[in-house]
Amino acid sequence: MNYVENILSHASGRKSVSAGEYIEARCDTVLMNDVTGPLAVKEFLKRGKKIKNPGSVVIVCDHFTPNKDIKSAENVKFLRDFARKQKIRFFEIGNGGVEHVILPEKGIVKPGDVVIGADSHTCTYGALGAFSTGVGSTDVAFAMLMGKIWFMVPEVMEFVYSGKKGKFITGKDLILLTIGKIGVNGANYKAMKFAGTVISALSMDERFTMCNMAIEAGGKAGFVVPDKKTADYVKGRPGRKARNFADGPSAQTFKMDISAVKPLVASPHLPDKVGPAARLNKVKIDQAVIGSCTNGRISDFAQAAKIMKGRKISAGLRCIILPGSQEVYAEAMKKGYIETFLKAGCVIAPPTCGPCLGGHMGILAGGETAISTTNRNFVGRMGAVSSRVYLASPYTAAASAVRGRIISPEQL
Amino acid sequence: MKNIIRGNAYVVGDSVDTDVIIPARFLTSDNADELAAHCMEDLDKDFSKKVKKGDIIVAGDNFGCGSSREHAPIAIKASGISAVIAKSFARIFLRNCINIGLMVFVCDMKKDARAGDEITIDMRKGEIINARAKKIYKVKPVPEFIKKIVSFGGLLNYAVQRGR
Numbered sequence: 056m057n058y059v060e061n062i063l064s065h066a067s068g069r070k071s072v073s074a075g076e077y078i079e080a081r082c083d084t085v086l087m088n089d090v091t092g093p094l095a096v097k098e099f100l101k102r103g104k105k106i107k108n109p110g111s112v113v114i115v116c117d118h119f120t121p122n123k124d125i126k127s128a129e130n131v132k133f134l135r136d137f138a139r140k141q142k143i144r145f146f147e148i149g150n151g152g153v154e155h156v157i158l159p160e161k162g163i164v165k166p167g168d169v170v171i172g173a174d175s176h177t178c179t180y181g182a183l184g185a186f187s188t189g190v191g192s193t194d195v196a197f198a199m200l201m202g203k204i205w206f207m208v209p210e211v212m213e214f215v216y217s218g219k220k221g222k223f224i225t226g227k228d229l230i231l232l233t234i235g236k237i238g239v240n241g242a243n244y245k246a247m248k249f250a251g252t253v254i255s256a257l258s259m260d261e262r263f264t265m266c267n268m269a270i271e272a273g274g275k276a277g278f279v280v281p282d283k284k285t286a287d288y289v290k291g292r293p294g295r296k297a298r299n300f301a302d303g304p305s306a307q308t309f310k311m312d313i314s315a316v317k318p319l320v321a322s323p324h325l326p327d328k329v330g331p332a333a334r335l336n337k338v339k340i341d342q343a344v345i346g347s348c349t350n351g352r353i354s355d356f357a358q359a360a361k362i363m364k365g366r367k368i369s370a371g372l373r374c375i376i377l378p379g380s381q382e383v384y385a386e387a388m389k390k391g392y393i394e395t396f397l398k399a400g401c402v403i404a405p406p407t408c409g410p411c412l413g414g415h416m417g418i419l420a421g422g423e424t425a426i427s428t429t430n431r432n433f434v435g436r437m438g439a440v441s442s443r444v445y446l447a448s449p450y451t452a453a454a455s456a457v458r459g460r461i462i463s464p465e466q467l
Numbered sequence: 468m469k470n471i472i473r474g475n476a477y478v479v480g481d482s483v484d485t486d487v488i489i490p491a492r493f494l495t496s497d498n499a500d501e502l503a504a505h506c507m508e509d510l511d512k513d514f515s516k517k518v519k520k521g522d523i524i525v526a527g528d529n530f531g532c533g534s535s536r537e538h539a540p541i542a543i544k545a546s547g548i549s550a551v552i553a554k555s556f557a558r559i560f561l562r563n564c565i566n567i568g569l570m571v572f573v574c575d576m577k578k579d580a581r582a583g584d585e586i587t588i589d590m591r592k593g594e595i596i597n598a599r600a601k602k603i604y605k606v607k608p609v610p611e612f613i614k615k616i617v618s619f620g621g622l623l624n625y626a627v628q629r630g631r
Contacts, residue, residue: 077612094497094537102627119495126495175535175559191537191563197622205612239482240529244558273529275558325482412491412534431533433486435509 057211058280059246061300062186066169074210074306082111083185083295084164085198086172088154089116093130094192095173096137099199107202109143113163115154116147118408123415152380152406155179155267155348160382165289166281167298171195171204176348176430178269181278182262184285184297186246188276209246209275213305216253218314223464225358226261227350227428227448229253230268231319232311235329243273248305253313254279259288260354267349268430271326318463320426321446324434332451335461342425343374343456344437345449346404347411350428351379353386355449360392362453362464363399369459374401375417377409399457413437419444426455472570472588474521474549476580476597483510483526484533485560489542491534502538503545518546523588525580526553531560537567544569550588552576552595565613566622573607 056064056071064072066080087095092114099106106112114134119127131147138145144163151157155176158164166184170177173195180187190204198204214233234241247269254262262279269277279285280302289297320335322328345359356378368374376396378384384406387393393403410417411429419425419438425445427437432444445461454464487509489502496502507514524530524543530553531539540563543551550570554577564571572588572595579600580586587596588606595604609617619625 077610090491090494090536097497098623102623118491124495130495173535173537175533177535189535189559191535191559191566193537193566193622194562197566197626200623200626205616207610239532240555240557243529243555270533270559273532273557412486414491431484431486433484433533435490436486440509 057303057305058278058300059186059211059276060208062167062169063206063208065300072208074208076208077205078208079203079205080169081203082171082198083168084170085112085195086154086158086170086174086177087114087195088118088174089120089127089131089134090118091173091192091195092134095195096134098193098196103200106141106143106199109141112143112199113158114138114143114145115151115157117151117153118412119414120407121148121405148405150381152383153348153351153408156351156379156383159183159263160380162292162294165295165297166285167300171198175270176267178274178277179263179267179348181266181269181276182259183289184278184281186276186278189270207244209244211248211305212242212245213248213250213308215251215308215310216313217251217310218253218312220253220313221316223318223450224313224316225448225450226257226264228316228319229313230265231321231329231446232313232316234268234272234327237272239271239325239327240273242269244275246276246278247272247274249277249279255282258354259284260352263352264349268326271430318448318451318465320451320461321432323432323443323445326430326432326446332447332461332463333466338424338445338461339459340372340426340455340461341423342417342419343372343452344377344410344417344425344427344429345374345452346377346379347408347429348379349430350449351377351383353383355428356383356387356392357390358449359453360395362450362457362467364395366399366457368400368456372456372459374456375404375410376401377404378406380406410437426452426461428452470589470591472550474523474586475519476525476582476584476586477518477522478577478580478582479510479524479526481527482529482532485531485536485539486533488531488539489536494536494538497538499541499545502542506542506546515546518548520547521549522547523586524548524551525577525586526551527577528554530556532557535559537563540564540567540569565616568617568621574604576602576604
């Protein structure tokens with residue numbers, strides 16, 4: 056059995072499972088947010104009173120917070136009351152941040168865990184070696200009632216990266232490269248395993264970025280088999296111990312030498328429309344967004360700050376910085392990144408999903424163009440139907456913000 | 468359960484994502500009728516006016532990709548759509564449809580379909596008929612486990628009837 060099959064056989068209490076089988080598995084963590092939570096809780100309350108395993112359930116209010124309007128405030132209040140009654144963990148402004156940034160930080164997810172979340176980017180935690188996947192609100196209601204969930208055991212599609220990473224090449228460029236190669240449904244129903252010498256050398260933050268965007272290729276999960284870097288990340292954080300599982304062969308393997316890869320950008324309106332940033336120099340941008348569950352961690356801001364240090368963003372352009380959590384925000388202050396961004400002319404937003412999904416704090420007007428370190432560039436994703444979003448790494452987004460047009464950081 | 472679903476085709480392309488099915492600006496509500504009023508409006512602002520009760524969405528690859536928002540299949544169902552047929556579905560969307568009881572069929576028939584075609588889905592035979600195009604297609608069979616959930620009328624009924 057491979058790594059995913061080993062986790063799922065353990066979680067389903069079976070001796071063995073194999074790809075294609077339908078199973079019911081225990082969930083270590085069941086996550087919901089302020090968009091998907093109200094529906095899940097209402098469905099749960101129609102059929103149950105007490106959560107089967109309250110210790111597993113986590114609510115993070117991050118999408119429309121600090122609440123953008125009365126309706127979103129009512130939704131968060133509803134969830135806050137529910138969490139208090141059920142004695143489950145609840146994070147909102149002041150103690151939280153973007154769900155997929157804070158769960159690993161707070162030690163809630165550990166290697167070998169099974170995690171479901173009513174948020175498609177729940178696949179992020181595969182970077183820790185968890186089997187972690189996005190589901191709907193009804194699935195979360197079911198898991199609250201039953202303490203488990205149904206899955207089809209996915210096939211593993213392995214991506215092996217070798218070669219020497221060029222200057223300014225990040226986990227974001229590698230995942231964009233991969234999505235560009237296999238397409239937006241190239242990994243539909245499959246678990247994407249990221250491996251090879253390049254991944255071994257990659258920071259945890261960049262592994263989170265890669266696993267986060269597995270869904271953008273249709274993946275059920277993305278994962279990296281835990282290694283020393285994973286162990287170092289987990290060490291010293293609260294919560295239960297990691298579970299170790301063996302790995303085995305994958306159904307498919309793709310090998311990529313990434314030595315020649317240059318900074319990449321996904322053009323509107325799909326994440327697989329990937330090409331070199333340097334070929335998009337004619338694209339003028341109105342707004343840059345740096346943050347999100349994809350690129351809202353400390354090394355992401357280190358990269359952006361490295362570009363912006365001593366520079367100013369282009370006149371007339373707006374640049375919005377969204378630290379992914381309180382912890383990331385504090386660290387960015389301590390390291391001087393926040394000061395760099397302020398001096399460059401950026402605005403610092405609170406930790407929230409904000410503009411990524413067109414929620415608030417940076418919505419685009421008709422015809423406007425943004426470069427963003429987020430994960431989706433669908434029609435109308437960040438605002439008006441006629442607005443356009445280009446996806447890139449923090450280096451590329453910051454360099455483009457300085458120039459006012461899309462450029463590769465090498466061109467600055 | 469009915470064995471025959473008949474309706475007129477509303478044809479869309481590949482990778483219709485859940486952001487266009489129901490944009491985030493409407494996600495502060497989970498009221499089905501409110502969501503239906505804005506269903507697909509970033510793709511076709513007249514969708515909710517055009518769609519008649521019983522119509523069938525006929526799509527290409529990767530229908531429902533993107534966000535896990537269950538508001539998307541809820542909006543489609545509440546706008547009167549009786550079934551969605553696609554060459555392939557994004558997995559979270561497919562799960563959500565099964566869980567809330569929106570009928571979905573995996574079938575590659577979009578290339579011959581035109582808006583308004585009368586589509587007949589024969590669930591017993593596992594066939595879909597497009598009379599105008601004079602074509603009969605086989606539906607990809609549904610796994611037994613999924614049939615069980617659907618036969619209980621959705622995931623939560625399955626949970627309750629099975630007993631906690």
